[in-house]
Amino acid sequence: MATPTPTPTPPPPLTTTPRRRHAAAAAVAAAEWAAVSSSSAASGDFRVEALGKHQLMRRTGLPARDLRALDPALSHPSSVMGRDRAVVVNLDRVRAVITASEVLVPGPRDPAVAPLVAELHARLSAAAAATASPREEDGKALPFEFRAIEVCIEFACKSLDHETSLLEKEAYPALDALTSKVSTLNLEHVRQIKSRLVAISGGVHKVRDELEHLLDDDADMAAMHLSEKLAFQAAAGQSSRFDIEEEPGEFDQERNNDDDESAEREEDDDEAEGSLSFSPKIDELENLLEAYFVQIDGTLNKLSTLREYVEDTEDYINIMLDDKQNQLLQMGVVLSTATLMISAAIVVTAVFGMNVHIALFLTNNTNIFWVANAGMLGGAAALFVVAIAYYRKNGILR
Structure with a gap:
């Protein structure tokens, strides 16, 4: 008598735990960031890393609302925000996260962002080599975060000034040609120039207003002293509020999203309390910001002169x-x-x-x-x- 063949038992269905789902979602949402640290600057190299939002939050100690300011798809005003462990820079097309030991720039493969990464790498490498050299210098070297902030602000100011110079070279001959002969072609050329003038003026105004705001607020400048803040916390035996090693779960993330507003209010209160005990000297940073405020103000004066010339030309054309x-x-x-x-x-x-x-x-x-x-x-x-x-x-x- 033949024995029946046993039917094979189907394998159990694969189950996905919430942690795996969260890891997969984080991997999909990860974006490329160029990381220029003090050690990589000294060695003459920088890294391109894929970082998710939560990885970036644990690494820099920034809340989600500050990271949204770096999203190019969202419209945010120009700002330089000092936080507990990082400084968020959003000036015109310059976006970066600066800590006491590294600079993170989103989208390094973008042709508009690549020059900023190259400038950060070159300047910070030169500064690291100068700091490591045995020769004596007149004054102490700037902290890493100040050098990075200076590169970002200088890059934004130089970019706007370069666009202004190109616009001046094109605008004045076009306006003179329109004065000599009023034609449809000349009018269309001047209209395009005026549109570019409005766009560049808007970017210059935003950067200038943000630098003026920083110079008027000592608390914001004090919050950018990241190296001194870390030294102060180490001497006082304190730890940062953002030293979190455990990855949040899916349900914890939903709960945190529901309590986002209350957490932001508590964060502002904690930062205010911390600023009362930590009060560094802001003269060095203030002098740095004043220098670039004068530079961006000069660019704004160029644009104002060009705007007046455009208005004078329009008045002359109207008179004609x-x-x-x-x-x-x-x-x-x-x-x-x-x-x-x-x-x-x-x-x-x-x-x-x-x-x-x-x-x-x-x-x-x-x-x-x-x-x-x-x-x-x-x-x-x-x-x-x-x-x-x-x-x-x-x-x-x-």
Whole structure:
């Protein structure tokens, strides 16, 4: 008797734990960041890492609301925000997260971002080499975060100044050409220049206003002293509020999203309490910001001068157009007067053409035709001259 073949047991279905789902979502949401640290700057290299939002929050100690300011898809005003362990820089097209030991720049493969990463790498490498050199220097070296902040602000100021210089080289000849000849092509060129002028002026205003805000707020400048803050916390035996090694779970993340507003308020209160005990000297940072405030203010003055030139050109073009319009109106007055006088002569002709028997029709003198025509034309011309003289006397015609 044959024994029946046992049916194979199907494998158990694969289950996905919340931690795995969260890790997969984090891997999908990870973005590329260029990391230029003090050690990599000294060695002459930098890294490109894929960091998710939560990884970046644990690494820099930043809340989610500050990371949203670095998203190019969202519209945020220009800002330089000092936090517990990092400084968030968002100036025009310059976006970076600066800590006491590294700089993180999002999207390093973007052609618009690559020059900033190269500048950070070059400047911080040179500064690290100068700090490591045995020769004596006049003053102490700037902290790492100050050097990185200086590179970011200088890059933003130089980029805006370069765009302003290019616009000046193109704008002044185009405005002069429009003054010489008003045409559709010249008007369209000037319109494009004016649109670029408005866009660049907006970026310069944002950067200038943010630097002015920082210079007016000592607490914001004090919050950017990350190296001194870490040394102060180490001396006081304190630890940062963001030293979290455990990865939050899916349900913890949802709960944190629900309590986001209350956490932000508590964070602001904690930062205010910490700032009362930590009060560094801000003279060094203030001098650095003042130098670039003067530079961006000079760029704004260039744009203001160019805007005034554009407005003067527009006023001149409007004056020219008004003058042409006045000439056309005067020509219309002259033609209307001439038409009126000719109409008067036509009325006389119509009177002669009436079927009325008068003595003039019975004459045999053929010269009367020419005399009548000459009289009508002479009378119309005399009335025309009188009308023109009246117009000139009263300022209607020039």
